Amino acid sequence: MSLHLQARGLGCERDDRWLFKGLDLDIHSGEVVRIEGPNGCGKTTLLKILSGQLSDYQGALFWNGTVMSKARDHFLANLLYLGHAPGIKLGLSPLENLAWYQALSGEKDDEEQRLNALESIGLAGFEEVPTGQLSAGQQRRVALARLTLTPRALWVLDEPFTAIDRNGIADLERQLVAHAKAGGCVLVTTHHDLPASPLLRQVALG
Numbered sequence: 001m002s003l004h005l006q007a008r009g010l011g012c013e014r015d016d017r018w019l020f021k022g023l024d025l026d027i028h029s030g031e032v033v034r035i036e037g038p039n040g041c042g043k044t045t046l047l048k049i050l051s052g053q054l055s056d057y058q059g060a061l062f063w064n065g066t067v068m069s070k071a072r073d074h075f076l077a078n079l080l081y082l083g084h085a086p087g088i089k090l091g092l093s094p095l096e097n098l099a100w101y102q103a104l105s106g107e108k109d110d111e112e113q114r115l116n117a118l119e120s121i122g123l124a125g126f127e128e129v130p131t132g133q134l135s136a137g138q139q140r141r142v143a144l145a146r147l148t149l150t151p152r153a154l155w156v157l158d159e160p161f162t163a164i165d166r167n168g169i170a171d172l173e174r175q176l177v178a179h180a181k182a183g184g185c186v187l188v189t190t191h192h193d194l195p196a197s198p199l200l201r202q203v204a205l206g
Ligand SMILES: Nc1ncnc2c1ncn2[C@@H]1O[C@H](COP(=O)(O)OP(=O)(O)OP(=O)(O)O)[C@@H](O)[C@H]1O
Pocket: 014, 015, 019, 037, 038, 039, 040, 041, 042, 043, 044, 045, 046
């Protein structure tokens, strides 16, 4: 199924300052859309609006042509949002974190799937270590394991490359493009340039 997230006339004000105003945006299946811009220009705020986490904005959102308020259930069933912070529980192991995510997103309790997701993100051998004892990059990888663990068509990813090493960055870049090629859509913020691809579109804020 082809997906289409549409924003029309988006505006958001913070402390009497417009972060953006009159912003139109379209994200379709098969695309990687990178939101770029300087610190504080509103990238995280925009991603939170587009993923339905904020309501104090101007404009309208549509999902597959239907106004978001009437399409929310289908939209959320297709959404995977990874925030700026890894969003993991440091007292739990990677395996336990993924079990928690599976329960939270209503997925089947599947340990084999959890182990596969951790292996694919380079955490084989660290499955049972308390996440608080892992490095910053390894903690980010626990969060990124959700891309494999939780099948969702629309990925909204806020700075997913933070703390990731060079090989991990290249792997994740390939994963984003592969997801778009397979019919998904990716909305991502990152301060580093993504490799040129016919599937990549850049939107500048600020
Ligand atoms: N809840 C809030 N209340 C007041 N101001 C806010 C709030 N959320 C964000 N801001 C402000 O809005 C501006 C944009 O923040 P945002 O996190 O969206 O920027 P960003 O482009 O993602 O920045 P960075 O590149 O540093 O991650 C900042 O100046 C921030 O202080």
